[in-house]
Amino acid sequence: MKIFPENVSTYGQEIDNLFWMTFGFVMVAFVISLFVLFYPLVKNHHSKVKKATYFTGESKKHFRWITIALVILAMSDFIILFAEHDTWERIENIPTGNDLHVGITGRQWNWIFTYPGPDGKINTADDVVIDEQNSELHIPVNKNVIFELRAKEVLHSLFIVNTRLKQDCIPGRMNTRWVNITKEGTYDISCAEICGVMHSKMRNFLVVESQEKFDQYVKTLYEKNAPATSSSNNR
Numbered sequence: 001m002k003i004f005p006e007n008v009s010t011y012g013q014e015i016d017n018l019f020w021m022t023f024g025f026v027m028v029a030f031v032i033s034l035f036v037l038f039y040p041l042v043k044n045h046h047s048k049v050k051k052a053t054y055f056t057g058e059s060k061k062h063f064r065w066i067t068i069a070l071v072i073l074a075m076s077d078f079i080i081l082f083a084e085h086d087t088w089e090r091i092e093n094i095p096t097g098n099d100l101h102v103g104i105t106g107r108q109w110n111w112i113f114t115y116p117g118p119d120g121k122i123n124t125a126d127d128v129v130i131d132e133q134n135s136e137l138h139i140p141v142n143k144n145v146i147f148e149l150r151a152k153e154v155l156h157s158l159f160i161v162n163t164r165l166k167q168d169c170i171p172g173r174m175n176t177r178w179v180n181i182t183k184e185g186t187y188d189i190s191c192a193e194i195c196g197v198m199h200s201k202m203r204n205f206l207v208v209e210s211q212e213k214f215d216q217y218v219k220t221l222y223e224k225n226a227p228a229t230s231s232s233n234n235r
């Protein structure tokens with residue numbers, strides 16, 4: 001049975017595994033809690049029990065059970081912490097020798113994409129900026145792509161569900177995240193933070209394609225967006 005959308009990033013499967021592990025712990029705790037709550041109700045249904053009494057938890061017997069529950073809970077927390085460590089480290093460390101830097105900025109209500117201009121660097125004068133609803137962000141397949149994440153006015157949250165990448169975008173602050181996508185295709189880029197009345201329409205697309213197609217796409221972008229000064233210099 002497929003519950004999640006297909007994963008297409010290098011680290012997505014690890015995040016799914018962590019999800020299921022956490023889910024497992026929570027389910028066990030949930031079932032035990034329900035049992036503790038409902039078993040006495042069912043058991044004493046017909047008996048004339050006295051008025052409910054209040055336990056302070058100070059007697060040895062009660063204290064023992066409180067401690068056991070606490071230790072089990074703390075242990076599952078530590079197991080999760082231990083299991084997620086490597087995955088987090090991989091995601092937090094931006095790969096060196098990366099292939100492409102792009103800027104993604106949340107605004108009410110679409111994502112703005114900033115490609116490096118011919119100089120290969122973003123945040124310079126020759127950047128190509130695409131600021132349209134439903135627009136596409138093109139990136140090459142099997143490459144480390146670094147995202148510089150920003151927000152214009154309010155909190156947004158970049159969510160590319162097929163990569164399992166979700167990161168808040170915060171006004172006045174830049175967050176760096178990366179992906180490496182292993183399958184060509186078109187994927188949703190959504191916003192996972194209520195950011196205003198048109199939040200639900202904040203939808204763009206991620207187009208993952210071969211390096212050749214991507215180079216071609218960027219070339220046409222440059223031709224379309226060539227600033228007047230540089231085209232006059234070429235003449």
Ligand SMILES: [Cu+2]
Pocket residue numbers: 106107155156157191192193194195199202
């Ligand atoms: Cu938003």
